[in-house]
Amino acid sequence: MKTFLLKTFGCQMNKDDSERITGLLRLEGYSPCEDESVADLFIYNTCCVRESADRRFYGQAAALKQLKEERPALLIAVGGCLAQMDGDIVLKKLPHVDIVFGTHNVGELPNLIKEVENERQSRCEIKTSSSDFTGDLPAERKSRWHAWLPIMVGCDNFCTYCIVPAVRGREKSRPKEILINACRALVDDGVEEITLLGQNVNSYGRDLYGETKFAELLTEVASVKGLKRVRFTTSHPKDLEEKIIDIVASEKSICSHFHLPLQSGSDSILKLMGRRYSAASYLRLLERIRSKVDDVSITTDIIVGFPNETEEDFLATLDVVKTAKFDQAFTFKYSARPGTAAAHFENKISDEVVKDRFDRLLEAQNLNSYESNKRMLGKIVRVFIEGMSKKNVHPLAARTDSNKLVHLDGGRDLIGKTVDVRINEAFTWFLIGERKGAK
Numbered sequence: 470m471k472t473f474l475l476k477t478f479g480c481q482m483n484k485d486d487s488e489r490i491t492g493l494l495r496l497e498g499y500s501p502c503e504d505e506s507v508a509d510l511f512i513y514n515t516c517c518v519r520e521s522a523d524r525r526f527y528g529q530a531a532a533l534k535q536l537k538e539e540r541p542a543l544l545i546a547v548g549g550c551l552a553q554m555d556g557d558i559v560l561k562k563l564p565h566v567d568i569v570f571g572t573h574n575v576g577e578l579p580n581l582i583k584e585v586e587n588e589r590q591s592r593c594e595i596k597t598s599s600s601d602f603t604g605d606l607p608a609e610r611k612s613r614w615h616a617w618l619p620i621m622v623g624c625d626n627f628c629t630y631c632i633v634p635a636v637r638g639r640e641k642s643r644p645k646e647i648l649i650n651a652c653r654a655l656v657d658d659g660v661e662e663i664t665l666l667g668q669n670v671n672s673y674g675r676d677l678y679g680e681t682k683f684a685e686l687l688t689e690v691a692s693v694k695g696l697k698r699v700r701f702t703t704s705h706p707k708d709l710e711e712k713i714i715d716i717v718a719s720e721k722s723i724c725s726h727f728h729l730p731l732q733s734g735s736d737s738i739l740k741l742m743g744r745r746y747s748a749a750s751y752l753r754l755l756e757r758i759r760s761k762v763d764d765v766s767i768t769t770d771i772i773v774g775f776p777n778e779t780e781e782d783f784l785a786t787l788d789v790v791k792t793a794k795f796d797q798a799f800t801f802k803y804s805a806r807p808g809t810a811a812a813h814f815e816n817k818i819s820d821e822v823v824k825d826r827f828d829r830l831l832e833a834q835n836l837n838s839y840e841s842n843k844r845m846l847g848k849i850v851r852v853f854i855e856g857m858s859k860k861n862v863h864p865l866a867a868r869t870d871s872n873k874l875v876h877l878d879g880g881r882d883l884i885g886k887t888v889d890v891r892i893n894e895a896f897t898w899f900l901i902g903e904r905k906g907a908k
């Protein structure tokens with residue numbers, strides 16, 4: 470039997486695409502493998518949101534040259550956003566690569582593999598758009614209990630720093646009935662938790678129905694029988710409607726968690742980024758969410774060092790971070806992406822200043838994360854046990870509905886169970902809990 474080794478970079482959308490690639494290859498008789506020295510096929514599912522991801526991929530893939538010389542039958546395929554963006558540049562930079570396939574070409578991968586096996590000629594297939602959704606392809610999930618469900622692809626926002634609209638195209642929603650049927654099928658297959666995915670889930674349906682239907686979709690998904698937890702990401706702060714907050718507050722199966730990228734706390738930088746909200750309106754949104762949704766957790770993304778960012782702008786971001794008290798923040802150094810508007814902006818910020826601001830931001834947020842975890846002390850919370858962790862003395866790794874990581878004692882037999890735990894210890898990145906009885 471032939472084996473493939475799949476490396477996934479980047480966001481949840483790529484993780485889902487990788488589960489589809491695995492599903493497709495399984496149908497072709499391939500099986501997944503982790504061992505570089507025996508795999509017949511290497512597949513990279515790449516990301517191009519920041520330059521660091523590009524560099525990591527090109528570095529890793531360049532190192533395969535020798536392996537390919539030793540084992541000429543080895544096939545190397547490169548997909549994902551960087552493949553979509555760079556196209557045949559990938560083949561110029563890495564002549565030992567056999568297949569480059571774009572984000573709209575995932576379904577063609579099995580045929581491309583066969584063609585390259587027969588013809589021994591490298592191929593680059595990149596569609597700029599497609600009426601098919603990768604989400605319709607068969608998936609082999611990593612988890613028995615959790616499934617990703619892409620509800621739309623692409624993005625119409627064109628934030629000035631972001632390459633996503635250029636590589637993933639315009640917003641395209643999948644029909645609601647198809648998604649609800651997919652949820653039912655997943656539950657029948659043993660799935661308990663579904664994460665609805667989109668670059669901007671709050672505009673779900675606009676392209677298809679002329680108005681956004683995210684509220685309806687969320688309500689219908691939440692009422693799918695047997696589905697225990699529903700998550701969704703990402704919400705653009707300018708598009709999060711009041712009714713979504715109300716639905717999250719009232720539907721028990723929807724996890725009380727919002728991922729709301731702030732990007733910057735300075736109004737002038739937000740304007741340059743094309744985000745279309747202000748720091749004050751963002752903070753008001755958080756207040757509304759917190760007043761309505763009990764024990765809600767709010768996570769965010771922040772970029773430091775955007776062109777023209779002054780110390781004052783950065784201090785405004787720090788201020789918002791301190792006021793917002795995010796449960797978690799993903800922080801990034803600005804990376805200029807060719808093909809975006811901001812790549813042409815003047816007044817770039819020096820590496821030293823960016824590093825200094827990045828460290829200060831991290832320090833402020835680490836304190837928030839620690840304090841947010843400390844607020845959990847003594848509480849009894851429902852967690853879902855996801856697996857065993859190698860690193861912690863309390864070996865079970867579980868998630869609260871608000872997506873916090875909890876370690877607790879217990880055996881493998883508890884994996885996949887929902888239990889109540891009492892939180893005994895709090896750290897910056899995780900909590901320690903004690904089981905109160907399985908349900």
Ligand code: 5AD
Pocket residue numbers: 518519630631632730732770771772801802803804805806
């Ligand atoms: N530079 C740095 N961070 C970026 N992000 C998107 N584009 C860039 C860029 N050019 C970050 C944003 C986004 C997250 C997924 O990645 O914060 O929310």
Ligand code: SF4
Pocket residue numbers: 624625626627628631632633634668669705
């Ligand atoms: Fe990129 Fe902005 Fe779209 Fe998010 S909303 S994918 S940051 S353009």
